[in-house]
Amino acid sequence: MAQAGEESISCADNRERSWWDVREYRLTVNFDLDRRQLNGEVTIRAAVVGKSPGVLQIDLQEPMTLTGATLAGADRRPLSFSRINGHSYHIKGDFDAAGTGSFTLQLSFSGQPAEALRAPWDGGVVYARDSAGRHWWAVACQDIGASVWFPCKDVPFDEPDSVTLSYTVPEYYTAVGNGMPDQQVFNEMERTTTFTWKVRNPVNLYNITFYIGDYARMKSSYKGIKGRLPITYYCLSGHEGRARRQFRQVQPMLQCFEQKIGPYPFYADGFKIVEAPYLGMEHQGAIAYGNRYGNGYLGKDRSGSGVGLLFDFIIVHESGHEWFGNSITASDVAYSWIQEGFTSYTETILAECLFGKEQAYSYQRGKRAIILNDLPPEGTPGQCDGGSGDHYDKSAFMIHTLRTIMRDDERFYAMLRQMTDTFRHRIVDGKTIERFLLDWTGNVISPAFFDQYLRTAAIPVLCLEKSAAGYAVYWDNAVPGFRMPVLLYADGREVWVTVSTEPVPVRELHLDTEWIRLSEDILADIKFL
Structure with a gap:
């Protein structure tokens, strides 16, 4: 539980945040899988949008540690910084000394990120192993924030316009990130591979991600409203057959969503589904998938109707977030x-x-x-x-x-x-x-x-009051001013009536009406008086 005041420090705007706007992150991380350690650098390019108080807030959660801060420029001036709580640092400096209206901040960091024990609900890094005992890592941080693993301005109201991710992992492992692959470089001396990914669209901080494992890659494409959309699936080696069968659902889903709710929002960054050591997450352009290659929600139908077993809940729900949540x-x-x-x-x-x-x-x-x-x-x-x-x-x-x-x-x-x-x-x-x-x-x-x-937990109750004069209807358990039409079924007839919190007569409901039912497609209850 956060200490008093830390909620506003981590979630609200403040004087150390409001004066600058992030335009780009360039993140470079070396993953030591055996020691569960991350060492990295992040370059933040930002615009000055207000008067600087000479200090900015960077978020990085314990036990991760900020090890250096430098203001880019001809003299690469080091900056003083101090931890203000378990979430954040203050960094002091003359950030717009050149008067350009922008600055570039270079940060170094290291440590072992908090482990997620119930991902994706508790947040952190999942340090898993596959069935062959090989490392299988992924991060899930929607609730806890991206600062659980790298330094950033960890608020939902400031997204970077673009991101570059460079992940270095031991040979034989693949590191998958958001966006499209840019380059892959093998270091013979270190026996490591660096995978670089580029995101060309704005992205939520909690959606910036990595997956590390012994992955097989399968490529496809979708001919969509805005042209060719590159599609890539990453599954653990040995799961290719199951993945091919289950991911056949993707193209009909994309066609449906583009028809009903509009074009896929990130054509330039492609679409990926990556097998993850937890249930799922809407990482932009790199959906986390852990639904065991089966329909429903871990094989169950959340609706109890049987329909929920006709499609893969995680594929559909997490992909839907590309429109609502990511865009x-x-x-x-x-x-x-x-x-x-x-x-x-x-x-x-x-x-x-x-x-x-x-x-x-x-x-x-x-x-x-x-x-x-x-x-x-x-x-x-x-x-x-x-x-x-x-x-x-x-x-x-x-x-x-x-x-x-x-x-x-x-x-x-x-x-x-x-x-x-x-x-x-x-x-x-x-x-x-x-x-x-x-x-x-x-x-x-x-x-x-x-x-x-x-803004309430209450379900409105439609009251039907019968008297010698006929039926009257009104809302109970409702906020002041609540007004909404409802669909009633009366002896098989459809009856629409607009209802407020004040009783109104319903002439379409006769005294000899034998049965009246409220439509199941309206979130309300009904009470007969």
């Missing part, structure tokens, strides 16, 4: 519902493309049973608060509800395509996405729709 990025973990809610809904979209709308809706309805309703899905900004785990499936059901009440699937998918285009490679907050969705739905819902589903 469209939440500015704070409080808004994780943007990334996880829309990505979780891509599972339903994939099911619809491949198996039809009825099967897709069955899958989506089945996932209501795993919604917890324990805490609001949206957390508190600036406090490292990602909200409830419901930011996955409850947020996805909120999106499904929105689709249902829009009553126009073509417009719904047009909205998603416009969303991925408008906010492509952008960092956004929750309100920005809420305004976008409201604009597309007109006055069908009130802004309180998002207050209800994101």
Whole structure:
């Protein structure tokens, strides 16, 4: 647990962060696999966007250690630095002495990164071995942050425009990174190989990654909306047959997603799936895969409908993040519902493309049973608060509800395509996405729709009150101003009615109506009074 005040130091903007903007990382790391040690250098090219207080914050979590800091230039001036807590350092200097509006900072670091014991949920490096006893390493740091293994400005609201990764590993091992391969150099004296990768698009810090193992490589390509997309699969040696069979799902998935939600966002960086020693992670252009080459979620159907066993959950979910999370990025973990809610809904979209709308809706309805309703899905900004785990499936059901009440699937998918285009490679907050969705739905819902589903844990209750005059409906367990249409089935008839927190009569519901049911595609409960 973080000490008092450390949440804001690690998650919020501050005077040591706000005045500079990262444009590029160039990361060079030597991996000592037997000693579990990393030694490396990172070059940070940044723009000055405000008045410098003469100090900047660099994040590097213990037990990793910053060993040197230099300001690039003619005299390569060394800089003084000090650790301020277990997460970060302050580095002092005249960063814009030349008046160019930019600077280049060179940092050296070393140590043994914290081990992830329950990756991807706890975060850190997974120091695994394959079935032959060979080293098999990977990193997962979405929650804990990229500073668990290299020094950086570890905030979600400042992405580099490009990244170069150079990883040196012992011979016979392969080191895979994000982006496209640039070069591979073997050092005969050291008996090591350096693999260099280049990322040409903006990338989240937690998505910068490495995989080290005895990998086999399989290459393919996809003819997509924006041309040829290079595809590469890395699996452990000996797993080639299983990988080829399971990864046949990738091309139909990409075709579905491009049709429904827009072009793949990172053509210049390709698409990779890499076998990992943990379940999965949405590393940009290098998806971590550990689902044992089987369908479902480790062989289980999270929806209980049977549909979840028709596709590989990890391939679909983690790839969906390329659009929602990697291209469209939440500015704070409080808004994780943007990334996880829309990505979780891509599972339903994939099911619809491949198996039809009825099967897709069955899958989506089945996932209501795993919604917890324990805490609001949206957390508190600036406090490292990602909200409830419901930011996955409850947020996805909120999106499904929105689709249902829009009553126009073509417009719904047009909205998603416009969303991925408008906010492509952008960092956004929750309100920005809420305004976008409201604009597309007109006055069908009130802004309180998002207050209800994101900022409370409560499920609204549709109350049907019967009297001699007929039926009246209103919302209970709802926030002030909550207004939303609902679909009712009355003796087999579809009845749409817009409901607020004040009772309104429903003339379509007759006193002799024998049965009334609320649509399963709306996230609400019903109560008869």
